[in-house]
Amino acid sequence: MASCTRLLHRLVLNHGCRVCYLPFGTFRRPPLYSACVESCAKVTFRQELHTSTILSQEDATGSKQQQQQQQEESHLSAESKRTLSLSRNLFKEATNKSADKETFYQLIRTFGEVDKRRRGHLQFIETALKYMPHFNVEKDINAYNKLLDIFPKGVYVAKNVWQVIFNHFPEQQTVALKVLQKLEDNKIMPNNETKKLLLDVFGRQSHPVKKYQRIMYWFPKFRNINPFPLPFELPSDPVLLAELGLKRICEYEAELTVVKEFDDSSSDTNANEFLTSSQSPEQKDLLSQHPPYRPLFVEGPFNLWLRDIKLGYYVLRSDAIYLKSLEGDIVKDEDEEFEADYNMRNMKPPSEDQLEGSVYAMCMTSNGSQERLNLWIKKLQEDNPHLARLPVIFNLFDNNTESKEREGRIGEGTKLLKPDT
Amino acid sequence: MMACVKYQGLCRHFILHSGVLRTIPVAHAGTLKTLHRSFSSEEKESFYGSLTRNFKLMTQEFVTKLKSPNIDTMFDRSRVLWEYKGPESLKEFKVVTDATIGGQSTAKLGISRNNKLLFTGNLNTDVPKDGETVRSGFCTLKTLQQFGSFNRKVEIDLTPFTTLHLRLRGDGRAYMINMYCNSYFTLTHDDVWSYFLFTRGGPHWQNVSIPFSKFFLSSQGRVQDKQSPVDLERVTSIGLTMADAVNGEFSLELGSIHVTYDATESEEFVYERYQT
Numbered sequence: 124m125a126s127c128t129r130l131l132h133r134l135v136l137n138h139g140c141r142v143c144y145l146p147f148g149t150f151r152r153p154p155l156y157s158a159c160v161e162s163c164a165k166v167t168f169r170q171e172l173h174t175s176t177i178l179s180q181e182d183a184t185g186s187k188q189q190q191q192q193q194q195e196e197s198h199l200s201a202e203s204k205r206t207l208s209l210s211r212n213l214f215k216e217a218t219n220k221s222a223d224k225e226t227f228y229q230l231i232r233t234f235g236e237v238d239k240r241r242r243g244h245l246q247f248i249e250t251a252l253k254y255m256p257h258f259n260v261e262k263d264i265n266a267y268n269k270l271l272d273i274f275p276k277g278v279y280v281a282k283n284v285w286q287v288i289f290n291h292f293p294e295q296q297t298v299a300l301k302v303l304q305k306l307e308d309n310k311i312m313p314n315n316e317t318k319k320l321l322l323d324v325f326g327r328q329s330h331p332v333k334k335y336q337r338i339m340y341w342f343p344k345f346r347n348i349n350p351f352p353l354p355f356e357l358p359s360d361p362v363l364l365a366e367l368g369l370k371r372i373c374e375y376e377a378e379l380t381v382v383k384e385f386d387d388s389s390s391d392t393n394a395n396e397f398l399t400s401s402q403s404p405e406q407k408d409l410l411s412q413h414p415p416y417r418p419l420f421v422e423g424p425f426n427l428w429l430r431d432i433k434l435g436y437y438v439l440r441s442d443a444i445y446l447k448s449l450e451g452d453i454v455k456d457e458d459e460e461f462e463a464d465y466n467m468r469n470m471k472p473p474s475e476d477q478l479e480g481s482v483y484a485m486c487m488t489s490n491g492s493q494e495r496l497n498l499w500i501k502k503l504q505e506d507n508p509h510l511a512r513l514p515v516i517f518n519l520f521d522n523n524t525e526s527k528e529r530e531g532r533i534g535e536g537t538k539l540l541k542p543d544t
Numbered sequence: 545m546m547a548c549v550k551y552q553g554l555c556r557h558f559i560l561h562s563g564v565l566r567t568i569p570v571a572h573a574g575t576l577k578t579l580h581r582s583f584s585s586e587e588k589e590s591f592y593g594s595l596t597r598n599f600k601l602m603t604q605e606f607v608t609k610l611k612s613p614n615i616d617t618m619f620d621r622s623r624v625l626w627e628y629k630g631p632e633s634l635k636e637f638k639v640v641t642d643a644t645i646g647g648q649s650t651a652k653l654g655i656s657r658n659n660k661l662l663f664t665g666n667l668n669t670d671v672p673k674d675g676e677t678v679r680s681g682f683c684t685l686k687t688l689q690q691f692g693s694f695n696r697k698v699e700i701d702l703t704p705f706t707t708l709h710l711r712l713r714g715d716g717r718a719y720m721i722n723m724y725c726n727s728y729f730t731l732t733h734d735d736v737w738s739y740f741l742f743t744r745g746g747p748h749w750q751n752v753s754i755p756f757s758k759f760f761l762s763s764q765g766r767v768q769d770k771q772s773p774v775d776l777e778r779v780t781s782i783g784l785t786m787a788d789a790v791n792g793e794f795s796l797e798l799g800s801i802h803v804t805y806d807a808t809e810s811e812e813f814v815y816e817r818y819q820t
Contacts, residue, residue, distance in 0.1 A: 308679075308789070337767070337769070341767060344815070345740070348740060348742075349718075349740075349742050350742055351716075351742055351744050368745075371716070371744065371745060371746070372744060372745050372746025372747070372748070373746070425715070425747070426715045426716075426745075426793065426795070427715060427716045427745040427746065428715055428716035428717045428745065428790070428792070428794075429716060430790070431790040431792075433792055436746075438747050440747070479658050482747050482748070485746075485747070
């Protein structure tokens, strides 16, 4: 009974290792193959905070430390073999090398070679998770598998129901869960190797395996639900991106035309300038019937997001004079049947075009200046001769002005896709 | 027959749904509103004043329950839950961002230049530095919870319907539609039924229809192992969440939200009911 209260006391006051329940510093020279090795050295549940403050302190002191490290010998000294410094130093040094997945895999191998007992593997895995974006391995399933491979196999498997209930090796399970959570956040599908590793390391009745099962259940269900799917890897060529974007939002029968050579004074690098325009035959018909006393508006740029890339498109549309005049005409009877009423009065319900103004053409361009859009209109006039007789008003949204015309898109500014980035 | 999510992105004409469009019977909606206490008023209601008001409300609710306005929906096939009718339609919504946990996203409600509700803002995924939060970045648009007699939550009964429709115009980003239901146990107070809403972007309006069978259950942000269909008897509010982990501004124009009964939807629930 007394030992139980002592245990609880330890837990509550957080003076002890949460894994072996012994107070911190019990093991100075840890025994061989004890799983509590690093946990007894310095473990709190705020492990991330702990490592992150260390990393931020490093960044604060900055260049001095880096110079010192470079002056030191390349092999790791005994001092730096200590767990926290080890993972920190390994990654700091690796940032000087090329930032690709080979360096990352090499790092993991180095960690295994430095100490066969792999002390500090939890800290190492957590630091690795933080550095994954730097090495561009976030979308690579092999990187996650290699991280999970660091865990020893068979040691953490629960052998009886009490171990399952009490979350056998909770620290290790938490770290594995973090790895799997990162996998889930990056929307990557785990593979058979992940499954085998998790089962070998933690056993069937563990939280990481349960999380893996959840991922394998829900991901396939939500894989194909997007009715406007995008290719897995978006093209980097801005012209192709613009085509992709325009095809997504334009009419089914629309034809896309791409212009790449300009006589503008505004185009410095001719190679990267483009103008993609889309118009369908139906829109051409409507435009040819447009009355000349009603103006046309060129509006833009409106935002279109393709996953994480923002494009801007411009629209040539007629004005929306019907908006105010039709408010009184719209029938809003609650008791009578909507359809029957309209049929009886021989009225058509207001089409969306009349309410807002029909769209006649759309375009995307690398440079959204008025000259470029003038060029677009001239291009359109080749196919729509009637357009030459119509007045066109340019209503371009500006980052700085908050005019009433703007559709309230407030933000950092309407940046078009720049070809250089 | 599989329940399918239908998207009609190219429709440029005003949609009249199959069946008769009817609003909620006036006797039910209008009188309740007059008896609802206006929370903007400064003066405190007297005890007897509040008692009489609440008892009046309760008798009204009892009478409407006897009249069973839901029986009328046997002849309806759709019902408008919300429609943009003017600036006062904005008052039925509220906006919640991650500023509540210390994040930096901003969002606001407004009226778009095409005279519809505009939900716009800037999503910021910077994690607040408090040592505990791991992820951040969400903005939610949610219909306000209505309160009936004695401050009890008003439950909307959507059992005669099978599909949720929205008429909107987005900018290509993906949202989540959430349905919140009233429940007896506090354990289930955080239950949210959600599904994904993919917007097309572009200048044309988009009609989204999602069957109720597709909504999956999650609680406190985690999808639950034991799933169940959305509790249509006790719906309290519907919301839209923007949380697609991409930094940048978003905007969504909302025209209307309505529910319909689609006889071709034979599936009760899409996901397995047993604990997986």
